[in-house]
Amino acid sequence: ERDLSGIMDSPLGRRGARRSLRSEPFFIGVAGGTASGKTTVCDLIIQRLQEQSVVMLAQDSFYKPLTPEERANVKTYNFDKPEAFDCQALMECMLELKAGRPYDVPIYDFATHSRSCETRRVMPADVVVLEGILVLHMEEIREMLNMKVYVDTDDDVRLARRIQRDVAVRGRDVAGVIEQYTKFVKPAFDQYVAPSRKFADVIIPWARGDNVVAIDLITEHIRMKLQQPDLRRIYPNLEVIPSNFQI
Ligand code: UZR
Ligand code: MG
Numbered sequence: 001e002r003d004l005s006g007i008m009d010s011p012l013g014r015r016g017a018r019r020s021l022r023s024e025p026f027f028i029g030v031a032g033g034t035a036s037g038k039t040t041v042c043d044l045i046i047q048r049l050q051e052q053s054v055v056m057l058a059q060d061s062f063y064k065p066l067t068p069e070e071r072a073n074v075k076t077y078n079f080d081k082p083e084a085f086d087c088q089a090l091m092e093c094m095l096e097l098k099a100g101r102p103y104d105v106p107i108y109d110f111a112t113h114s115r116s117c118e119t120r121r122v123m124p125a126d127v128v129v130l131e132g133i134l135v136l137h138m139e140e141i142r143e144m145l146n147m148k149v150y151v152d153t154d155d156d157v158r159l160a161r162r163i164q165r166d167v168a169v170r171g172r173d174v175a176g177v178i179e180q181y182t183k184f185v186k187p188a189f190d191q192y193v194a195p196s197r198k199f200a201d202v203i204i205p206w207a208r209g210d211n212v213v214a215i216d217l218i219t220e221h222i223r224m225k226l227q228q229p230d231l232r233r234i235y236p237n238l239e240v241i242p243s244n245f246q247i
Pocket of ligand 1: 033038079110180
């Protein structure tokens with residue numbers, strides 16, 4: 001076991017450590033099935049963390065753009081498998097933000113299944129909120145998260161919302177949405193999303209569409225962790241003391 005008392009008692013060491021550690025954001029991942037309320041949960045968390053610098057990342061932004069062949073056969077394309085996402089780019093984005101550098105996030109168009117030529121610049125922040133169906137399934141991503149949340153909403157509620165949203169916002173027709181749901185969305189949910197629930201630190205029941213207590217608990221936890229940057233990063237795992245700790 002390492003003796004940290006000398007380092008911790010040195011005011012210079014402590015200040016230096018805090019300064020260098022401060023630049024590492026607190027990552028919170030929010031997973032759950034399609035149309036479970038992930039985006040709403042993230043919006044509410046962000047609203048309540050107004051005094052902090054917070055950025056939002058959606059796994060959806062990292063959908064791989066479809067090739068012309070895939071686009072021609074879009075009805076047979078599975079958007080719910082892990083391979084549909086550019087996991088490499090998402091990982092790169094997280095690492096850049098972790099290092100305190102900005103990242104230009106792709107803009108994905110659900111109507112054309114392609115990336116816009118423009119990007120959205122995400123600046124480094126104290127808190128990074130990452131939302132997406134598979135953020136707890138993907139191991140590399142999961143391991144970077146300081147807090148893992150799963151939004152738990154009944155399947156029938158989710159299907160109803162999914163139909164409404166895809167028709168209203170994503171330019172689909174009802175029959176098409178249901179067909180895609182049955183063929184791809186539900187099987188992938190059963191195979192990847194639902195089993196990732198066991199990785200969550202917090203499971204939020206979201207059937208009614210609100211859960212103020214859960215949002216309060218999450219934001220209070222984050223606020224507390226941000227006040228103790230050294231505790232958050234050093235005590236949980238003494239092996240990962242940054243090399244620049246002893247400044
Ligand atoms: P959320 N999706 C599309 O419908 N079209 C695309 O071009 C890309 C993705 C859907 C995808 C998945 N599945 O279920 C959903 N299909 O977006 C994930 N079919 O988005 O997490 O907001 O529900
Ligand atoms: Mg969403």
